[in-house]
Amino acid sequence: MxxxxxxxxxxxxxxxxxxxxxxxxxxxxxxxxxxxxxxxxxxxxxxxxxxxxxxxxxxxxxxxxxxxxxxxxxxxxxxxxxxxxxxxxxxxxxxxxxxxxxxxxxxxxxxxxxxxxxxxxxxxxxxxxxxxxxxVKLPEPYKTESFSKKILVMGGGVTGMSAAVDAAKAGYDVTIVEKQAALGGYAAKMRSQMPTAEPFETTQAPVVDALLQEVEACPSIDVRTNCEVARIAGQPGEFTVTFKTPGEKIPFDVPFPLPEEMMVDENGKEYDAETLHAKYLEYNEGRKDILKLDPEGELYGAVVLAAGWRPDKLKGDAYEHLALDNPDVITNDEFEMIAAKGKIVRPSDGKEAKNVVFIQSPGKDEDDSDFEYEGSVTSQVALKQASYVTEDYADGKAYVVYQHMRTPGLQELFYKSMQQEDGIFLTKGAVTEVTPQGDGLTVSATNTLLGDNLALKADLV
Structure with a gap:
């Protein structure tokens, strides 16, 4: 230059x-x-x-x-x-x-x-x-011999579809891979979602339907349902991707590392490198070497990972006080599935659940730590699901007990709206115990905002 x-x-x-x-x-x-x-x-x-x-x-x-x-x-x-x-x-x-x-x-x-x-x-x-x-020198871009501008999006939920639509609008050919039979992901199962537009005060219908229409109307987006990615190899601009149907076993499945228990002998001594390699090959019999490119694979320049999330499974002594073995103590994921089907009812007997307690922190009275997965999303989900209770029942009551309420940005307006909602009660506190009592449950909490201990009667927790 x-x-x-x-x-x-x-x-x-x-x-x-x-x-x-x-x-x-x-x-x-x-x-x-x-x-x-x-x-x-x-x-x-x-x-x-x-x-x-x-x-x-x-x-x-x-x-x-x-x-x-x-x-x-x-x-x-x-x-x-x-x-x-x-x-x-x-x-x-x-x-x-x-x-x-x-x-x-x-x-x-x-x-x-x-x-x-x-x-x-x-x-x-x-x-x-x-x-x-x-x-300084002006950087010169490096391009591979078989450079591809196609984009692969792994996951057909809201995130994946949004990425695909944006990439298509920018002029790129896009492939969406979704392992389920239809696009939509978790959002397609929800009753409603947090607000995304002014005045940010009430829940709204999931945006998934509008996104589906955009994807279907875009000729540069190739949708593949009932499909998984078996292997991605190569480098940016030149990824070789192998696809398969869910559950199918093919030679280009990614080889797995040896489990720890297979790396030691019966005395607990680790095998030497040669033995480990032999066991690795045996463990991955039928799978091609990780450095082997699939000659039938498809070429992509970039990959967007939008594979979604999995609900946490609560177990262990840290949650013993929450009565997790009770059928009427459920996760927010299970609550959302109940709400999507109709009115909020108890899983144990199908009766109306008019009094619901939402627990955001498990820490008893020992500290103010949250669940490991706790964040702004779970705080807003608690507020959203609390509104379901008052929507379904005129005399419904929802109690949200938290240590940290996170509603960033304009979602603070939604939080304030829920504070003013009749039938929704919010308090900082440490949940010490969930116990069966009569036909329902009692949730005990200490160190609340008002300094009083609470004993909340609930149909569902």
Missing amino acids: DKKFGVYICTGCGIGDTLDMEDLVDVPEEEGINCTTHPFLCSKEGVDLIQKDIDDGKVNAMVIGACSRRVNFDTFTFPGCIVERANLREGVVWPHSRETYPALTEDQKDDEEHFDQIQMKAEDYIKMGMIRLEK
């Missing part, structure tokens, strides 16, 4: 008011590099000024002395050019006041005793940018 240098300095945002622009412009010009100033370099006029110099062949490597590289990065993008940002605004002018570092008088400029520290810093930033331009 035959570099043609240029320096562009913005005088807006206080830069021109604080710095001596004539002296600053002299820095590149003393090196024979043209320097241009503009009052608002990030404006259309400022960007057009730079683009015109590029189009006229005057510059292809430039220092832009203006704001931080963390802002306006898309504004100052010029394909085929090297752009170095000198941060005069956040790095020089804004953090250093002229009250603390006054500008030099004309007499002081030449006495060699006084120095303008702000001006010197700005000049150093420009000099460093110019040196970097000299040393």
Whole structure:
């Protein structure tokens, strides 16, 4: 690349008011590099000024002395050019006041005793940018011989379909692989979802139906249901992918590492490398070596993993106090499946569940730790599912006991809406015990917001 240098300095945002622009412009010009100033370099006029110099062949490597590289990065993008940002605004002018570092008088400029520290810093930033331009080279993309621009999306739920639609809109051919018989994933089973549009106060119908229509209407999206990925080999831009039907065993299934119990003899001593390799081959008999490419595989340039999630299975002494063996103590996943079928009822006998307690933390009174999988999603799911109870029953009551309620961003509006909902009660607290009592359950909690201990009667937990 035959570099043609240029320096562009913005005088807006206080830069021109604080710095001596004539002296600053002299820095590149003393090196024979043209320097241009503009009052608002990030404006259309400022960007057009730079683009015109590029189009006229005057510059292809430039220092832009203006704001931080963390802002306006898309504004100052010029394909085929090297752009170095000198941060005069956040790095020089804004953090250093002229009250603390006054500008030099004309007499002081030449006495060699006084120095303008702000001006010197700005000049150093420009000099460093110019040196970097000299040393930096424009990256050249590496492309494989059989480079592919096709995109594989693993998973046909909301995430997978959204990725596929976005990629297709950007002009790429996309394949969606879904192991189930139809697209939709978990969202297709839900009664409703958290809000995604203003006023963010009520639940909404799952977006899955609208996404399905978009996918079906897009000719560049190939949908393969009842299909799994057996193996992905190769490198970015050149992935060789082998597909199969769920449950099918084929030579290009990925070989598995030996289980730990097969790596030692009857005395617990680990086998030597040769024996381990022999056992590995025996364990993976019928599977091709991991480095072997499938000659019948399909080529893809990129892979999006959107394979979904699995409900956690609670077990162990840490949850003993939650009465998990009781059929009316269920997970939020099981609750969602009940809600999708109709009104909220108890699994044990099918009776109406009008009083439901949602437990967000298992820690008794020992600490305030949450479930391992707890996060903003589970907090919002608890609020959403609490609203199901009041939707189904005019006299329904939902209690959410939490240690940390996480509703980031605009979802805080949904949280506030649920706080105002009649029949929904929210409190911080430590659940110490869930016990059967009569025809229902009792949930005991301590360290609540009001300082009182609670004993909540529930049809369902």
